[in-house]
Amino acid sequence: MSLLTVGSVAFDKLETPFGKTDKIVGGAATFITLTASYFTKNNYLVGIVGEDFPQEMVETFQKHGVDTEGLVIDPNGKTFFWHGKYHEDMNNRDTLDTQLGVFENWTPVIPEKYQDTQFLMLGNMVPEIQYQTLKKLRNRPKFVMLDTMNLWMDIMLDDLKKVIGEIDCLTINDAEARQLSGDYSLKRAAKTIMAMGPKTLIIKKGEHGALLFQGDRIFFCPALPLEEVFDPTGAGDTFAGGFIGYLAKTDDLSFENMKRAIIYGSAMASFCVEKFGTERMQYLSETEINNRVMEFVQLASFEIND
Amino acid sequence: MSLLTVGSVAFDKLETPFGKTDKIVGGAATFITLTASYFTKNNYLVGIVGEDFPQEMVETFQKHGVDTEGLVIDPNGKTFFWHGKYHEDMNNRDTLDTQLGVFENWTPVIPEKYQDTQFLMLGNMVPEIQYQTLKKLRNRPKFVMLDTMNLWMDIMLDDLKKVIGEIDCLTINDAEARQLSGDYSLKRAAKTIMAMGPKTLIIKKGEHGALLFQGDRIFFCPALPLEEVFDPTGAGDTFAGGFIGYLAKTDDLSFENMKRAIIYGSAMASFCVEKFGTERMQYLSETEINNRVMEFVQLASFEIND
Numbered sequence: 328m329s330l331l332t333v334g335s336v337a338f339d340k341l342e343t344p345f346g347k348t349d350k351i352v353g354g355a356a357t358f359i360t361l362t363a364s365y366f367t368k369n370n371y372l373v374g375i376v377g378e379d380f381p382q383e384m385v386e387t388f389q390k391h392g393v394d395t396e397g398l399v400i401d402p403n404g405k406t407f408f409w410h411g412k413y414h415e416d417m418n419n420r421d422t423l424d425t426q427l428g429v430f431e432n433w434t435p436v437i438p439e440k441y442q443d444t445q446f447l448m449l450g451n452m453v454p455e456i457q458y459q460t461l462k463k464l465r466n467r468p469k470f471v472m473l474d475t476m477n478l479w480m481d482i483m484l485d486d487l488k489k490v491i492g493e494i495d496c497l498t499i500n501d502a503e504a505r506q507l508s509g510d511y512s513l514k515r516a517a518k519t520i521m522a523m524g525p526k527t528l529i530i531k532k533g534e535h536g537a538l539l540f541q542g543d544r545i546f547f548c549p550a551l552p553l554e555e556v557f558d559p560t561g562a563g564d565t566f567a568g569g570f571i572g573y574l575a576k577t578d579d580l581s582f583e584n585m586k587r588a589i590i591y592g593s594a595m596a597s598f599c600v601e602k603f604g605t606e607r608m609q610y611l612s613e614t615e616i617n618n619r620v621m622e623f624v625q626l627a628s629f630e631i632n633d
Numbered sequence: 634m635s636l637l638t639v640g641s642v643a644f645d646k647l648e649t650p651f652g653k654t655d656k657i658v659g660g661a662a663t664f665i666t667l668t669a670s671y672f673t674k675n676n677y678l679v680g681i682v683g684e685d686f687p688q689e690m691v692e693t694f695q696k697h698g699v700d701t702e703g704l705v706i707d708p709n710g711k712t713f714f715w716h717g718k719y720h721e722d723m724n725n726r727d728t729l730d731t732q733l734g735v736f737e738n739w740t741p742v743i744p745e746k747y748q749d750t751q752f753l754m755l756g757n758m759v760p761e762i763q764y765q766t767l768k769k770l771r772n773r774p775k776f777v778m779l780d781t782m783n784l785w786m787d788i789m790l791d792d793l794k795k796v797i798g799e800i801d802c803l804t805i806n807d808a809e810a811r812q813l814s815g816d817y818s819l820k821r822a823a824k825t826i827m828a829m830g831p832k833t834l835i836i837k838k839g840e841h842g843a844l845l846f847q848g849d850r851i852f853f854c855p856a857l858p859l860e861e862v863f864d865p866t867g868a869g870d871t872f873a874g875g876f877i878g879y880l881a882k883t884d885d886l887s888f889e890n891m892k893r894a895i896i897y898g899s900a901m902a903s904f905c906v907e908k909f910g911t912e913r914m915q916y917l918s919e920t921e922i923n924n925r926v927m928e929f930v931q932l933a934s935f936e937i938n939d
Contacts, residue, residue: 415817416817511721511722512858512859512860512861512862513840513858514858514859514860515860517858532841534819535838535841535842536841536842536853536855538858544931545858545931545932546932546933546935547842547855547856547858547932547933549842549853549855550853552818552819552820552823552844552851552853553818553820554818554820554821555818556818583935583936586935586936587935587936587937587938590935590937620937621937624937625850625851626851626852626853627852627853627933627935628934629852629889629892629893629896629933630889630892630893631893631896631926631927631930632893
């Protein structure tokens, strides 16, 4: 099945306890589409970059089978830039600089051949842009997934609720789920959020795994205990890309298959954090992915025999 | 198989966002032995209480098949008392009062008929007392498990390391694992701690589940997402009691069986937090326990089919 990913394609400058980078390519849509490319063949990318964006990265997308017709290169501006520094525990980070560049006044344009997409991933960005993107598709995709963040809950809550009311699956972290629902209990928070629209909700808990909710059903997806988290940037996007990529590949929206999809998403996220930026996501083999998924099976499987 | 539990039998006075209690019976050994009684028949209890301890609770132990010959009632002192208040998120608590009473100068005495115990659970208390208790057994039990806390890492680290060097299984929470190992990565922390002695390590993560480590093997046990955590007091002890009780019942120390044991421990802990103190742990049915375990199976099971 085809998957359209819409979101930021950006430069990141990163500082972690393990080192620093210069400007490297990042952005939600970058991580999502690269990751999904390991699962589904028809990958469409809608985003915008400036004149400073490296042609090699466009070629990297293409090598991964990502159609880049929807990636606008604006010769009159700069690519969205984020400079962040992670704390020792890697769970918190400070934003040192943000320059929106061409991303600031962007209105996504959907190429004609993307109009038939069956799966749509709306990466984290201004909720109104997410909404407009969805409305620009002539046929509503069979599965629409959206990622967002606490910032939009703080300053654009009504817009966020409007788009959340139109989607099939929302992915947020545990603190965001608590903020959006006003409830500390994640089980009750999930009910409140699903009542806003999405039938499926994924609550990401970082090193503690993720919870998949749908109606009264819950699945607890573990996270692989890692010796080292080198750079957490993009982990959530990689997770989302693995999840929706697997769904698009299998074209099966049953809860049982979503469980598998979330395991694949977690496996992909566990690769992402091993190196800076998208480095690890550019050269994965099918064997590596399958072996990593088997580690999750080992980690989580048990049998009650009495 | 027989299980000897050694530790505090106490009074707790609790304040949670949901209410307050007067003095109610608590203590690590209380929660552990009551919980284990649902699994194994030969339960021995070694502890000390004062003249103020209610006879009805002694009878409650006995009704659960717990042998109370080892529970000393000191007519000249008061039972260990703890007064605590939980914060809104239930993950943090303040100690408002602690009165050690007869627990202060206690030296455990092991009744003759407890000497043949095959399983030993050393509840959280002064490490030197845990060590002496172990040394008082003529035959080393086949499985010795120990619970401890950050306080002893702060003030009695050498004593703690001495007893940890003698046991088979240690259970601590994630913050304590990081403190004891000096390593933020739980995977590396586990290696460091297992090198101190115990072949098996359980790292408890509260609402995020628990990790079971043994050699290179890791099992991630989920926690049941709950609508309400009414009172977390005793959850860790209940978890330990369910774990070692199940091991004692099945007399199977394989890693596969320990996975089952940790699921049973988690199931028992999920009951414990539903009511104040030991209330929920006094009247459980086998059906309730089995149904709760099936919820864990539902929550955690998935199948990778490609």
